[in-house]
Amino acid sequence: MARTKVFNEEEVLGKAVKLFWEKGYNGTSAQDLVDRLGISRSSLYDTYGDKFRLFKRSLLQYRKEFAGSMIEMIHSSDDYEKTLVEVFEYVVTESLQEKFSKGCFMVNSSVEMAPHNPEIAEIVNGNRQDIEDALLQLIKKGQETGQFSKKHGARPLARFIFNTISGLRVTSKSGADKKVFDDIVTIALAALK
Amino acid sequence: MARTKVFNEEEVLGKAVKLFWEKGYNGTSAQDLVDRLGISRSSLYDTYGDKFRLFKRSLLQYRKEFAGSMIEMIHSSDDYEKTLVEVFEYVVTESLQEKFSKGCFMVNSSVEMAPHNPEIAEIVNGNRQDIEDALLQLIKKGQETGQFSKKHGARPLARFIFNTISGLRVTSKSGADKKVFDDIVTIALAALK
DNA sequence: CTTAATTTGGAATAAACATTCCGTTATCAT
DNA sequence: ATGATAACGGAATGTTTATTCCAAATTAAG
Numbered sequence: 001m002a003r004t005k006v007f008n009e010e011e012v013l014g015k016a017v018k019l020f021w022e023k024g025y026n027g028t029s030a031q032d033l034v035d036r037l038g039i040s041r042s043s044l045y046d047t048y049g050d051k052f053r054l055f056k057r058s059l060l061q062y063r064k065e066f067a068g069s070m071i072e073m074i075h076s077s078d079d080y081e082k083t084l085v086e087v088f089e090y091v092v093t094e095s096l097q098e099k100f101s102k103g104c105f106m107v108n109s110s111v112e113m114a115p116h117n118p119e120i121a122e123i124v125n126g127n128r129q130d131i132e133d134a135l136l137q138l139i140k141k142g143q144e145t146g147q148f149s150k151k152h153g154a155r156p157l158a159r160f161i162f163n164t165i166s167g168l169r170v171t172s173k174s175g176a177d178k179k180v181f182d183d184i185v186t187i188a189l190a191a192l193k
Numbered sequence: 194m195a196r197t198k199v200f201n202e203e204e205v206l207g208k209a210v211k212l213f214w215e216k217g218y219n220g221t222s223a224q225d226l227v228d229r230l231g232i233s234r235s236s237l238y239d240t241y242g243d244k245f246r247l248f249k250r251s252l253l254q255y256r257k258e259f260a261g262s263m264i265e266m267i268h269s270s271d272d273y274e275k276t277l278v279e280v281f282e283y284v285v286t287e288s289l290q291e292k293f294s295k296g297c298f299m300v301n302s303s304v305e306m307a308p309h310n311p312e313i314a315e316i317v318n319g320n321r322q323d324i325e326d327a328l329l330q331l332i333k334k335g336q337e338t339g340q341f342s343k344k345h346g347a348r349p350l351a352r353f354i355f356n357t358i359s360g361l362r363v364t365s366k367s368g369a370d371k372k373v374f375d376d377i378v379t380i381a382l383a384a385l386k
Numbered sequence: 387c388t389t390a391a392t393t394t395g396g397a398a399t400a401a402a403c404a405t406t407c408c409g410t411t412a413t414c415a416t
Numbered sequence: 417a418t419g420a421t422a423a424c425g426g427a428a429t430g431t432t433t434a435t436t437c438c439a440a441a442t443t444a445a446g
Binding site for chain 2: 392393394395396
């Protein structure tokens with residue numbers, strides 16, 4: 001029988017996610033990957049195929065993890081406004097961790113690759129659709145209970161909230177401070193009342 | 194006396210702006226530049242220095258042109274709400290030109306480079322500040338004339354509007370349709386009333 | 387029309403790039 | 417322990433990268 005794998009495939013994939021998230025596809029070299037993943041070049045290619053396939057898998061992994069946890073957060077909610085505040089807090093807090101944030105891997109990849117690469121565009125659009133739909137459910141329920149006003153439709157509001165989050169992700173990349181984020185979030189939330 | 198320059202430096206710079214805007218810094222090779230600018234490799238290096246210096250100059254040129262025209266638009270306004278609508282229309286129209294838009298060169302560069310490169314971060318932040326300040330003047334005047342409500346402060350509103358535009362620029366990169374943009378813009382504008 | 391200046395195309399360079407290959411090493415079942 | 421199997425590290429590959437260099441072409445002034 002053969003030697004068993006000494007590294008955990010999912011765990012190493014997690015390191016690839018962080019690296020691509022930080023430096024983008026074009027900004028990450030095969031050498032960078034070898035250095036950061038802590039496995040050999042040959043293991044890397046044997047396990048994940050080429051650089052682009054590893055990138056796609058990293059992006060899908062991110063989508064599952066991050067969009068997944070956001071969607072779960074939304075679906076398990078019973079105080080709709082509080083949950084929305086938490087979603088924004090989550091984004092803002094993450095943005096303020098380092099002076100120059102990594103932003104959102106989806107936003108980064110959309111900007112870098114979506115116009116030139118249909119596969120990436122599809123992943124990014126799928127993500128947008130998923131989150132928009134989750135927000136839609138949340139807003140609908142909030143409107144039914146009277147927590148949110150019906151001044152605007154739920155679908156437009158869901159798109160608006162998602163767009164606001166995308167904007168925050170961009171702003172975070174050039175190092176804005178908390179005051180800026182709070183101003184934006186306050187006004188975005190007021191649109192629901 | 195010597196031979197005279199046969200190409201127009203500013204005109205060729207304009208081609209560099211379009212190319213970097215489309216493909217980003219890492220996505221654009223020296224060969225791409227030679228092919229698109231229509232001048233020789235030696236003229237390119239003699240005139241603009243190295244790739245990074247040409248990139249910086251392209252980004253500054255974009256800032257002068259595009260932020261400049263937006264700021265002028267804002268400052269020459271006497272119907273504040275109409276001008277704001279025009280600003281959004283300008284962004285949306287540009288986004289819908291091609292199926293996959295180039296987005297905004299500032300947003301693209303911020304996402305690709307700002308966290309790793311202080312010089313780029315400074316240019317992007319300067320741009321943000323300029324546009325935010327212009328929006329601030331517009332909103333203040335609109336609030337004084339009663340066209341906009343004073344429910345929110347002018348500075349927070351300026352930040353909010355700028356953030357909304359950044360979001361639209363991201364959304365456009367993965368090919369959203371007009372309905373999505375209109376939903377977002379409608380709600381953003383309602384925040385001022 | 388010659389001279390001086392300067393742009394030009396393209397060859398040359400050296401480093402970095404993604405990827406493949408291979409001999410060695412480690413781990414399992416027998 | 418031994419043999420079969422597969423991961424491993426690192427050298428090797430061939431391509432692409434950014435940049436420099438140079439000889440030939442082009443132009444303006446004398």
